[in-house]
Amino acid sequence: MSRLRTLAATAAVFLLALSGAIATGSPAQGAPPGCWRAMGHYEQAGSYIYAYNLWACEDGNDILLPTSISRYLSPGVYQTVASGTGEATYNCGGWDYNVYRVPGDEFAILCS
Numbered sequence: 001m002s003r004l005r006t007l008a009a010t011a012a013v014f015l016l017a018l019s020g021a022i023a024t025g026s027p028a029q030g031a032p033p034g035c036w037r038a039m040g041h042y043e044q045a046g047s048y049i050y051a052y053n054l055w056a057c058e059d060g061n062d063i064l065l066p067t068s069i070s071r072y073l074s075p076g077v078y079q080t081v082a083s084g085t086g087e088a089t090y091n092c093g094g095w096d097y098n099v100y101r102v103p104g105d106e107f108a109i110l111c112s
Contacts (some may be wrong), residue, residue: 023031023047025050031055032055032057032063034053034057034058035055035056035057035058035062035063036055037055037056038053038054038055038056038103039051039052039054039065039093039103039104040052040102040104040105041052041063041065041069041087041102041105041107042089043109043111044090045095045109045110045111046093046094046095046110046111047091047092047111048089048090048091048092048111049054049069049082049089049090049092049100049102049109049111050087050088050089050090051067051069051082051087051088051089051102051103052067052070052087053065053066053067053086053087054077054086055091064085064086064087065085066083066084066085067083067085067086067087067088067102067103068080068082068083068084068088068102068103069081069082069083069088069089069090069100069101069102070098070100070101071098071100072098072099072100072101073107074112078101081100090111093112094109094111094112095110095112096110096111096112097109097110098110098111098112
């Protein structure tokens with residue numbers, strides 16, 4: 001009978017340890033070794049907006065991250081006009097003044 005109790009106690013400790021690991025999760029991860037964060041945008045008034053978002057790595061194996069370009073519609077409301085993994089481009093054909101948002105920045109440009 002004591003062998004059964006030992007086995008049950010060991011199983012209980014294992015399950016508690018496992019549930020604690022699942023409940024707490026893992027800590028947030030920083031930059032992968034040899035990599036740095038690269039995000040930003042380029043724009044040409046009346047022509048295009050290009051956004052990029054990635055971990056740029058010394059070994060050339062860059063890690064592409066989700067990115068998007070959103071146009072301001074009203075306070076707190078944005079419309080996604082382009083999205084992608086690593087990069088996104090919004091081609092505009094007009095000269096209306098608009099506010100756009102990309103990862104890490106918000107800016108105004110003549111682009112519609």
